[in-house]
Amino acid sequence: MSECEFAARIRPAGLPASVAIGVALALGCSAAIAETLIGGKTNATFPIVISADGSYKLRANLSPPVGTDGIVLADGVHAVIDLNGYTINGGANCSYWSSNNCFNSSGSAGIRVPGNSTAQVANGRIRGFTRAGILGEIGGAGNSVIARNIRIENNAVGLSAHSLIAENVTAYDNWGTGIYGARGSIINSMAIINGQGITLHMGTVAGCVARANGTTGFIFQRTTHRDNVAWDNGDAVTLDASSPGMNNNYDGP
Numbered sequence: 471m472s473e474c475e476f477a478a479r480i481r482p483a484g485l486p487a488s489v490a491i492g493v494a495l496a497l498g499c500s501a502a503i504a505e506t507l508i509g510g511k512t513n514a515t516f517p518i519v520i521s522a523d524g525s526y527k528l529r530a531n532l533s534p535p536v537g538t539d540g541i542v543l544a545d546g547v548h549a550v551i552d553l554n555g556y557t558i559n560g561g562a563n564c565s566y567w568s569s570n571n572c573f574n575s576s577g578s579a580g581i582r583v584p585g586n587s588t589a590q591v592a593n594g595r596i597r598g599f600t601r602a603g604i605l606g607e608i609g610g611a612g613n614s615v616i617a618r619n620i621r622i623e624n625n626a627v628g629l630s631a632h633s634l635i636a637e638n639v640t641a642y643d644n645w646g647t648g649i650y651g652a653r654g655s656i657i658n659s660m661a662i663i664n665g666q667g668i669t670l671h672m673g674t675v676a677g678c679v680a681r682a683n684g685t686t687g688f689i690f691q692r693t694t695h696r697d698n699v700a701w702d703n704g705d706a707v708t709l710d711a712s713s714p715g716m717n718n719n720y721d722g723p
Contacts, residue, residue: 508541509556517542517582525550528558528594536561537578537600545584553594553620560598564626564645566663566684572645573626577601580622583613583631590616597624603644606631612652622648628664634673641668648683661687667703680706687720 508518509530516534520526521544528551534540540558543549558580564572577600583589584607596603603622606613615631621640622628627650628641634651639659641648648661653672660679661667667680669689680687680700687700690709696716700706706720 505552516540519544520547520549520551523548525552527552528554528556531556532558534558534560534578536598539578539582540580540596540599542579542582543584543587543589546586547584548588550590551581552592553596555594557595557597560600560625562598562600562624562626564598564600564624566643566645566665568645572600574600577626579603579605580625581605583607583615585613585632588614588616590618591620592618593620595621595623597622599625601625602627602630604629604631606634608632628661634670648680667700 505525505527507529508526509528509532517539518541520541526549532540540560541551560578560580562572579601580596580599580603581589581591582605591604603625604615604617606615612632614633616635617629617639618637621642623642623644625644627646628644628648629636629639630650632652634654636649636656636659639649641661641664644664647666647669648664649656649659650669651673655674656668656670656678658677661683663682666685667683667687668675668678670693672692675688675690675693675695676697678698680703682702683704685704686708687703688695688698688707690713693713695713695718698718701721
């Protein structure tokens with residue numbers, strides 16, 4: 471029996487659903503959770519609110535009106551969201567090359583994760599939002615976002631979370647920071663042509679590329695960094711003394 475099958479079968483009576491979802495998220499087991507289809511004619515208005523723990527899969531592209539969120543998790547919800555190859559398009563022009571300040575602190579997000587929630591997001595594209603493509607809001611116990619195989623482009627900020635695991639994420643042509651985490655890990659990901667590349671304040675960044683970002687390619691605090699490459703950025707890397715590095719190629723501005 472696999473770890474995922476085990477996670478799906480062992481839930482004792484009375485165990486909160488949030489705990490069971492958390493176990494599955496930790497194991498990367500979206501298949502261990504019953505799946506609900508979202509998008510298309512099923513959800514005619516925006517934002518689409520996920521109010522119950524579970525696994526959700528897009529069955530169509532989502533195009534909320536400009537300034538409106540795409541998907542919002544209710545506070546305390548733990549969800550797996552499979553974009554299924556589709557795009558969530560907020561319609562705003564938040565290119566790095568935009569002459570206007572696209573960032574709006576009360577602006578829209580492709581996927582909004584409140585302070586006590588957990589989201590695992592995979593397999594699609596998010597673009598055109600005036601706050602962030604994926605936004606983990608400040609507050610509560612601190613949200614957790616796991617992002618895998620995602621392209622995030624043309625947003626005010628690409629991806630921002632309190633606790634972040636990012637794998638195979640591409641942040642391209644975002645007005646502000648491409649990928650930001652207060653803590654966690656960013657692995658095998660790229661930040662290309664953003665206002666700023668990749669920032670992590672505590673954790674590990676490995677196997678990542680930062681190219682042609684306006685201010686800085688990488689910003690590290692209390693972060694182990696290895697096997698990363700930076701070139702053609704304003705500055706290659708900014709780090710503190712408690713951020714040990716190995717096998718990196720930072721060529722500078």
